[in-house]
Amino acid sequence: MIKTTFKIKIYRVICGLLVAVMLLIYYPGLAFADQISSRSVVMGSSVASVNTTYNFTFTVAQTTTVKSVKFQACDDASGLCTQSGVASGFSSSTPGASLSGQPTNLGSGGTWTIDNTDTTALRIKNSSNTGSPSSAITVNFSNVHNPSATNSTFFIRITTYSDDAWTTEIDSGTVATSTAGQVTVTASVNETLTFTLSSSTVALGTLSTSTTGAGTSLMTVATNAISGYSLSYSGDTLKSGSNTISAMSAMTTSSMNSKQFGINLMSNATPSIGSDVSGTGNGTPTAGYDTANNFKFNTSGDTIASASTPTNSNTFTTSYIANIDGSTAPGNYSTTITYVATVNF
Amino acid sequence: MSSIKYFIVVILVIIFPIIIISPAGAEQISGRSITLSSSESNASDITYTLLTDALPTSTTPVKSMEIKFCTSISESCTTPSGFSSSLSTLASQPSGLGATSGWTVNTSTTGSLRIVNVSNSTNPSGPVSVIWSGVHNPQIANQTFYGIVSTYSDSAWTTAIDTGSVALSTSSQIQVALSVKETLTFCTGTSITNQNCGTISGDQVNLGTGSTTATATGTSVFAVGTNGVTGYSVMVTGNTLRSGGNSITAMSSGGASTVNSSQFGINLADNNTTPAVGATKTGSGTGTATLNYGTDDNFRFVSGDTVASASGSTSSNTFTVSYIANIDASTPPGAYNTSLKYTATANF
Numbered sequence: 001m002i003k004t005t006f007k008i009k010i011y012r013v014i015c016g017l018l019v020a021v022m023l024l025i026y027y028p029g030l031a032f033a034d035q036i037s038s039r040s041v042v043m044g045s046s047v048a049s050v051n052t053t054y055n056f057t058f059t060v061a062q063t064t065t066v067k068s069v070k071f072q073a074c075d076d077a078s079g080l081c082t083q084s085g086v087a088s089g090f091s092s093s094t095p096g097a098s099l100s101g102q103p104t105n106l107g108s109g110g111t112w113t114i115d116n117t118d119t120t121a122l123r124i125k126n127s128s129n130t131g132s133p134s135s136a137i138t139v140n141f142s143n144v145h146n147p148s149a150t151n152s153t154f155f156i157r158i159t160t161y162s163d164d165a166w167t168t169e170i171d172s173g174t175v176a177t178s179t180a181g182q183v184t185v186t187a188s189v190n191e192t193l194t195f196t197l198s199s200s201t202v203a204l205g206t207l208s209t210s211t212t213g214a215g216t217s218l219m220t221v222a223t224n225a226i227s228g229y230s231l232s233y234s235g236d237t238l239k240s241g242s243n244t245i246s247a248m249s250a251m252t253t254s255s256m257n258s259k260q261f262g263i264n265l266m267s268n269a270t271p272s273i274g275s276d277v278s279g280t281g282n283g284t285p286t287a288g289y290d291t292a293n294n295f296k297f298n299t300s301g302d303t304i305a306s307a308s309t310p311t312n313s314n315t316f317t318t319s320y321i322a323n324i325d326g327s328t329a330p331g332n333y334s335t336t337i338t339y340v341a342t343v344n345f
Numbered sequence: 346m347s348s349i350k351y352f353i354v355v356i357l358v359i360i361f362p363i364i365i366i367s368p369a370g371a372e373q374i375s376g377r378s379i380t381l382s383s384s385e386s387n388a389s390d391i392t393y394t395l396l397t398d399a400l401p402t403s404t405t406p407v408k409s410m411e412i413k414f415c416t417s418i419s420e421s422c423t424t425p426s427g428f429s430s431s432l433s434t435l436a437s438q439p440s441g442l443g444a445t446s447g448w449t450v451n452t453s454t455t456g457s458l459r460i461v462n463v464s465n466s467t468n469p470s471g472p473v474s475v476i477w478s479g480v481h482n483p484q485i486a487n488q489t490f491y492g493i494v495s496t497y498s499d500s501a502w503t504t505a506i507d508t509g510s511v512a513l514s515t516s517s518q519i520q521v522a523l524s525v526k527e528t529l530t531f532c533t534g535t536s537i538t539n540q541n542c543g544t545i546s547g548d549q550v551n552l553g554t555g556s557t558t559a560t561a562t563g564t565s566v567f568a569v570g571t572n573g574v575t576g577y578s579v580m581v582t583g584n585t586l587r588s589g590g591n592s593i594t595a596m597s598s599g600g601a602s603t604v605n606s607s608q609f610g611i612n613l614a615d616n617n618t619t620p621a622v623g624a625t626k627t628g629s630g631t632g633t634a635t636l637n638y639g640t641d642d643n644f645r646f647v648s649g650d651t652v653a654s655a656s657g658s659t660s661s662n663t664f665t666v667s668y669i670a671n672i673d674a675s676t677p678p679g680a681y682n683t684s685l686k687y688t689a690t691a692n693f
Binding site: 037038039040041042043044045046047076077078150151153155173174175176177178180181182183184185186187188189190191192194222223224225226280281282309310311312313345 | 524526527528529530531532533534535542545548549550551552553554555557561563565567571573575582586588593605666668670672673674675676677678679680681682683684685686687688689690691692693
């Protein structure tokens with residue numbers, strides 16, 4: 001009877017030991033470790049399978065000097081740590097994680113170094129560390145390889161140790177983090193050219209030797225062409241049958257009592273006609289048509305304005321002037337001028 | 346005959362304890378109960394409430410009263426181990442015992458709850474209520490013990506008037522344990538059912554063809570929730586829309602969508618009307634879009650900005666991200682794109 005009782009006691013002791021051992025295996029943080037608080041990890045990128053930064057912030061519970069710290073990526077928050085599920089693909093060794101700088105508030109003395117022997121964990125140690133850790137410890141890593149599953153929560157268990165071999169636990173805590181998909185945003189922009197003329201007729205009135213006939217038309221032009229645009233005109237000078245008013249082949253000022261027909265794109269005082277270019281674009285009048293009170297008209301055609309890059313809209317005011325001298329034959333003078341905008345994509 | 350003698354002996358043995366615990370001449374108190382504020386074993390500062398019907402002897406003033414606690418109802422009372430009245434007090438003056446004041450606790454006998462009022466000359470009437478506080482429960486869990494209630498005509502708990510016993514018991518406390526792990530639910534895509542990350546799909550947002558007269562729009566979604574004690578933040582990183590060396594200007598200062606200007610921006614607002622894009626946040630969580638990204642018709646894009654957050658643990662919310670792009674006439678043609686990354690950080 002005594003022998004049987006003794007056997008039962010031995011059996012109970014063995015069972016108790018087995019339970020304790022299993023608890024230590026499955027709940028490694030159960031034994032003696034206090035909870036790490038205010039813990040978080042900021043991932044530089046949550047995209048699966050990329051190399052990125054992991055920046056940890058946490059506060060330990062105990063003041064024991066820390067000589068090593070482990071950040072282990074696991075499929076689950078507790079129990080035996082595995083990397084066969086959501087944490088699969090995490091790696092500290094490929095391509096090779098490194099400390100972005102020395103940790104802060106982990107103590108003083110010595111230098112913290114990383115040890116990537118255990119690819120499932122980011123591990124640092126400092127055998128010369130002294131002093132107590134303070135709050136808001138930061139440990140920043142770069143080149144950490146994210147798990148391969150997208151949109152998956154995985155867990156990083158943070159554990160501090162009093163030795164430099166990640167053996168004797170002090171405190172521990174778990175953070176949940178997640179990979180995520182990457183959203184690609186696309187848009188297409190087609191080639192564009194905006195070109196409008198405001199009117200189809202310009203009346204210069206009845207000319208005399210003592211007044212200058214004047215009138216305006218408006219053009220708006222814009223393009224997203226890489227080399228911008230050039231705006232040219234073509235046409236004849238003012239004619240009435242075989243009679244003509246001389247085109248101002250070279251840029252010059254308006255002079256009454258002389259035969260002149262010319263244009264420019266400026267705000268003029270003599271005569272008072274026209275406006276400078278307006279709008280947010282970067283188009284400009286070209287030489288010959290860019291000087292106030294100076295006019296020109298090339299019957300062979302000419303470039304009157306241009307932009308060398310993509311440009312928003314500009315509105316150009318074309319000023320037309322005509323002068324006659326005493327010999328100018330009477331008649332109805334007219335001409336048709338064609339404007340062409342050419343873009344270079 | 347011997348059988349009859351044997352029967353009589355057996356009967357006497359059975360009723361003997363009852364005979365000896367009922368003091369001579371004492372009447373039985375009826376309707377009696379003792380209620381413990383907690384039956385937890387070995388617990389301190391427990392309240393014991395005695396309630397009875399009106400005492401059967403209503404013509405004799407009660408000057409003292411006690412509840413003696415015993416492990417069994419027998420002649421020799423053994424106090425349950427750990428029980429103590431040494432710190433007991435009267436929570437209030439008793440009722441039904443005659444005088445309505447002048448009752449005090451006597452703790453000289455730690456195995457009994459006692460009160461005394463030497464001046465009481467009023468006959469008892471009505472239901473009795475006596476409440477003691479500061480009692481220490483027996484230390485053994487799930488143990489039945491007994492309280493023997495007695496009233497006395499003297500102030501020394503000697504001359505019993507009425508009596509009655511009550512059975513009580515300590516009990517084990519049931520420890521209910523639940524382990525809650527740290528959680529962070531987070532997923533991104535272009536389509537999701539409610540807040541179920543298992544249903545999320547898509548990763549392309551096509552804004553179409555840009556125009557100087559209309560705003561190009563599109564949406565994506567993300568779901569997020571955590572039990573982190575200080576909640577979460579969701580950050581967006583990436584470039585503005587680019588096509589080779591050309592780009593559409595990011596709305597770094599935020600603002601309204603304006604056609605015929607170069608703009609790329611996002612928001613998480615519920616009711617954009619200019620342009621009409623986006624959707625109301627769903628889910629019972631407490632997450633919200635941040636100020637710069639939560640205003641209707643106001644768009645912004647700065648890489649590294651926090652676009653949504655929660656300040657405490659929260660159920661999941663699904664946010665709809667609205668993207669807008671405008672171009673001006675000078676925006677070079679091309680296929681523009683960018684890859685935006687959303688990162689959730691939980692704080693435990």
